[in-house]
Amino acid sequence: EMVLSVDAGHLSWQASMDGHAMLEKQPLEIHADGDTAAGAVHFGKAQHYRINDKYPWYGVHSVAEEHGKGLRVPLLSARGATTFTLEARAYNNGVAFRMTLPGSEPRVPQETAGFRPVAGSEVWSFDPSVAQYEGVYEESQAAAIPKGRFMAPPVVIELPRDSAYLAITEGRLVNYPGMVLQSN
Numbered sequence: 001e002m003v004l005s006v007d008a009g010h011l012s013w014q015a016s017m018d019g020h021a022m023l024e025k026q027p028l029e030i031h032a033d034g035d036t037a038a039g040a041v042h043f044g045k046a047q048h049y050r051i052n053d054k055y056p057w058y059g060v061h062s063v064a065e066e067h068g069k070g071l072r073v074p075l076l077s078a079r080g081a082t083t084f085t086l087e088a089r090a091y092n093n094g095v096a097f098r099m100t101l102p103g104s105e106p107r108v109p110q111e112t113a114g115f116r117p118v119a120g121s122e123v124w125s126f127d128p129s130v131a132q133y134e135g136v137y138e139e140s141q142a143a144a145i146p147k148g149r150f151m152a153p154p155v156v157i158e159l160p161r162d163s164a165y166l167a168i169t170e171g172r173l174v175n176y177p178g179m180v181l182q183s184n
Contacts, residue, residue: 001016001017001090001095002014002015002088002090002095002097003015003016004043004073004086004088005025005077006042006043007026010029010057011027011028011029011075011086011088012025012026012027012028012114013025013028013088013097013113014026015095017164020163020164021118022117022118022164022166023115023116023117023118023166024036024116024117025116026113026114026115026116027112027113027114027139028032028086028097028111028113028114029100029111029112029113029169030084030099030101030109030110030111030112031109031110031111031112031121032108037112042075042076042166043073043074043075043076044073044074044075044076045073045074046071046072046073047072047073048069048070048071049068049069049070049071049072050068050069050070051066051067051068051070051089051091052066052067052182053065053066054066064178066091067091068089068090068091068092069089069090070087070088070089070090071087071088072085072086072087073085073086073088074086077146081154083101084099084100084101084102085099085100085102086098086099087099087100094166095113095178096171097113098172099111115155115168115181117142117157117166118159119142119143119160120141120142120159120160120161121134121141121142121157121159121160122139122140122141122142122158123140123142123145123151123155123156123157123158124137124138124139124140124141124155124156124157124158125137125138125140125151125152125155125156125181126138126151126152127149127150127152128150128151128152128180129150132152133152135152137156142157143159145183146183147183147184148179148182148183149183150181150182150184151180151181151182152179152180152181152184153167153168153169153170153178153179153181154167154168154169155167155168155181167180
């Protein structure tokens, strides 16, 4: 489950599974052309949809299947203009989201998405300044990761009491830069 909220003009999100928190409430923002779209003060009309897709795949299975629920919701300014659109999806085994800006002109976006694992989680990650796409994963307590540490996806998190594992990763990077995480 992914819960979205707008508080004091800022979008935030959190994730849970079977009623148990996996990622605590954190911000979602997008900036473009030196301007922020984070000043969205309320949700527009949401469009809900179902995902039932099959496509060819290389690997263990020759066909991949995707089943879940999704929604597209514009984030509106006080004047009612769309500042950006959030697309969110929920599956039986995960959640996903992306933010898109209105218009078709070239933009220089910078996205900010917070990922805060619940207390007591362990994190496996590697430093992208040492190895860009593959590196030696180091295990750390989430609370002990030093401020400013960079981590490249996938970042793997083991929740307390071996209750679940999750991975922060990325997809659909066509004409879009890759992601890096920084601890704060």
